[in-house]
Amino acid sequence: MPAPLRLYNTLSRTIEPVDPIEPGQLRIYVCGMTVYDHCHVGHARAMIVYDTLVRYLRHRGWTVTFVRNFTDIDDKIIQRAAAEGTTPEEVAERFIDSFHRDMDGLGLVRPDMEPRVSGTIDEIVAMIGRILDAGHAYVNQGTVWFDVASYPEYGALSGQRPDELRSDDPDKGKRHSADFALWKAARPDEPSWPSPWGSGRPGWHIECSAMCAATLGQEIDIHGGGLDLVFPHHENEIAQSQCSHGGQRFVRHWMHNGLLTAGAGTKAGGRAHRDAEAEQVDQKMGKSKNNAFVIHQALELVPAEAIRLYYLQTHYRSPLPWSDDSLLESLAMLARLYEAREQAEQMGGSEPLPKVVEAIGAEARTVVELARALPERIDRAMDEDFNTAMALGHAFELARAINRLGNQKQARRRGGPIAAEALAALSYLGPTLGLLQQGTEAFHDEVATKRLAALGLSREAVQSLVDDRQHARQQKDWAKADALRGQLEQMNISLMDTPKGPVWRVKL
RNA sequence: GGCGCCGUACCCAAGUGGUUAAGGGAGAGGUUUGCAAAACCUCCAUUCACCGGUUCGAAUCCGGUCGGCGCCUCCA
Numbered sequence: 077m078p079a080p081l082r083l084y085n086t087l088s089r090t091i092e093p094v095d096p097i098e099p100g101q102l103r104i105y106v107c108g109m110t111v112y113d114h115c116h117v118g119h120a121r122a123m124i125v126y127d128t129l130v131r132y133l134r135h136r137g138w139t140v141t142f143v144r145n146f147t148d149i150d151d152k153i154i155q156r157a158a159a160e161g162t163t164p165e166e167v168a169e170r171f172i173d174s175f176h177r178d179m180d181g182l183g184l185v186r187p188d189m190e191p192r193v194s195g196t197i198d199e200i201v202a203m204i205g206r207i208l209d210a211g212h213a214y215v216n217q218g219t220v221w222f223d224v225a226s227y228p229e230y231g232a233l234s235g236q237r238p239d240e241l242r243s244d245d246p247d248k249g250k251r252h253s254a255d256f257a258l259w260k261a262a263r264p265d266e267p268s269w270p271s272p273w274g275s276g277r278p279g280w281h282i283e284c285s286a287m288c289a290a291t292l293g294q295e296i297d298i299h300g301g302g303l304d305l306v307f308p309h310h311e312n313e314i315a316q317s318q319c320s321h322g323g324q325r326f327v328r329h330w331m332h333n334g335l336l337t338a339g340a341g342t343k344a345g346g347r348a349h350r351d352a353e354a355e356q357v358d359q360k361m362g363k364s365k366n367n368a369f370v371i372h373q374a375l376e377l378v379p380a381e382a383i384r385l386y387y388l389q390t391h392y393r394s395p396l397p398w399s400d401d402s403l404l405e406s407l408a409m410l411a412r413l414y415e416a417r418e419q420a421e422q423m424g425g426s427e428p429l430p431k432v433v434e435a436i437g438a439e440a441r442t443v444v445e446l447a448r449a450l451p452e453r454i455d456r457a458m459d460e461d462f463n464t465a466m467a468l469g470h471a472f473e474l475a476r477a478i479n480r481l482g483n484q485k486q487a488r489r490r491g492g493p494i495a496a497e498a499l500a501a502l503s504y505l506g507p508t509l510g511l512l513q514q515g516t517e518a519f520h521d522e523v524a525t526k527r528l529a530a531l532g533l534s535r536e537a538v539q540s541l542v543d544d545r546q547h548a549r550q551q552k553d554w555a556k557a558d559a560l561r562g563q564l565e566q567m568n569i570s571l572m573d574t575p576k577g578p579v580w581r582v583k584l
Numbered sequence: 585g586g587c588g589c590c591g592u593a594c595c596c597a598a599g600u601g602g603u604u605a606a607g608g609g610a611g612a613g614g615u616u617u618g619c620a621a622a623a624c625c626u627c628c629a630u631u632c633a634c635c636g637g638u639u640c641g642a643a644u645c646c647g648g649u650c651g652g653c654g655c656c657u658c659c660a
Contacts, residue, residue: 151658234587236587242656300660304655333660412608469608570621573620579621
């Protein structure tokens with residue numbers, strides 16, 4: 077049996093055990109993208125949160141079926157196609173490709189299914205038919221409206237009551253301003269499909285209900301998405317799904333990730349003036365707010381795992397401010413983990429563990445204790461509402477202990493058996509959090525490539541200064557060596573003299 | 585107007601009834617070093633926006649005040 081997991085359920089507003097429909101199995105549906113533009117780092121947060129969840133659940137023994145859709149029929153896609161003089165299909169296809177490139181770049185697992193609205197039209201039409209038959213919808217001039225008043229449970233997820241909503245809709249033929257379109261009557265120059273109510277296309281919310289049922293069945297275990305989807309999108313999904321399935325419960329566990337915010341003043345430590353320009357407050361990131369930072373740009377600055385760490389440092393339900401400075405800070409944190417691992421990798425010796433521990437003493441014991449405890453501590457944090465931040469905190473405690481041990485000459489020579497324990501523990505970060513999955517060299521190389529590009533420097537330029545300094549040092553021309561070091565420092569390159577020769581790194 | 589979330593050190597951030605309030609970054613001092621860098625050590629919130637209340641005991645529960653954010657139009 078897989079390990080039990082407790083998660084916050086938006087429906088009950090409490091942390092509850094995940095209670096699967098079938099023992100050991102979880103059917104998870106996550107709202108994906110409307111593909112009318114490139115994804116920004118706010119979308120990346122949602123994608124990374126659910127990717128981490130799925131990885132972790134599988135690692136803990138669950139059989140997970142993970143579905144994430146593409147909304148490829150939508151007003152904005154149609155608008156963009158019209159503006160570019162192309163077809164909605166072409167626009168959707170282009171941004172689905174872009175999405176896949178971004179997700180691959182971020183190192184995310186592919187969902188088991190990625191249904192598209194355009195491939196689910198028959199199911200959508202059938203579902204709308206059942207909703208009409210059940211008396212929860214009405215037709216007006218080729219448009220089918222969901223009849224909110226017919227469904228007393230409406231609002232259970234979001235706490236909204238239809239009559240209390242701000243209603244600024246001009247009358248479009250609805251009975252109640254909270255009613256929403258299941259099927260939109262065809263308009264000229266827009267894609268449309270035949271239906272019993274005339275040609276048209278699906279409304280915004282029905283696709284997810286239909287794709288969910290088509291891929292996972294009438295009832296699913298976990299439905300995820302951004303907090304901004306709670307109302308109306310998910311509220312409407314519940315209404316549609318349950319009204320078309322004879323009242324059958326739709327979702328057992330509703331999971332919502334907090335949003336990324338943008339627009340805060342500088343966070344650069346030490347000089348956070350409170351001047352007028354820094355008075356901007358955090359605002360949700362979004363294209364309409366014109367403050368979006370695209371995933372592709374972020375991946376040019378840092379390795380994918382740094383972006384991942386950025387998000388996992390904060391609990392998934394909290395809002396998270398985005399800033400370039402914080403992104404670089406996350407990279408520095410990631411490097412700290414990689415460097416601790418490297419430190420462990422370099423410890424030699426193959427004596428029996430107890431003997432080495434005995435010889436080295438307290439520092440060795442601490443590493444062994446923390447290493448052995450780490451997997452369980454990570455699991456405990458993750459099993460209680462997916463607390464990735466706490467899990468990471470534990471990992472950093474081990475990293476510090478490894479470094480402390482590595483400061484001892486004797487440990488570097490004989491600490492191998494202790495390091496093996498630490499390495500095993502650190503490798504636990506892969507299947508659980510998706511971190512430390514690169515080789516040490518590959519990591520340093522990627523960091524150097526991306527950071528040098530960001531600084532406008534070339535490896536050759538750096539290397540030649542490093543070489544010059546090395547010559548100066550060999551001639552004990554300390555003044556010249558220090559001058560060259562200073563020059564590198566100015567370029568944001570720090571130089572480390574190691575027993576194996578000088579090693580340089582871009583300062584993080 | 586309605587619904588909901590949040591306010592923890594210089595910054596980011598975990599903790600949500602009970603021994604010393606995780607972790608990261610910045611800062612100060614030290615160890616180490618030709619000098620450095622990295623790393624390590626020490627210091628850096630007797631205190632969790634504010635005010636009341638419940639309790640033997642609260643950052644954690646309840647009420648109020650102030651401040652911020654999200655949703656109610658498309659949104660991860």
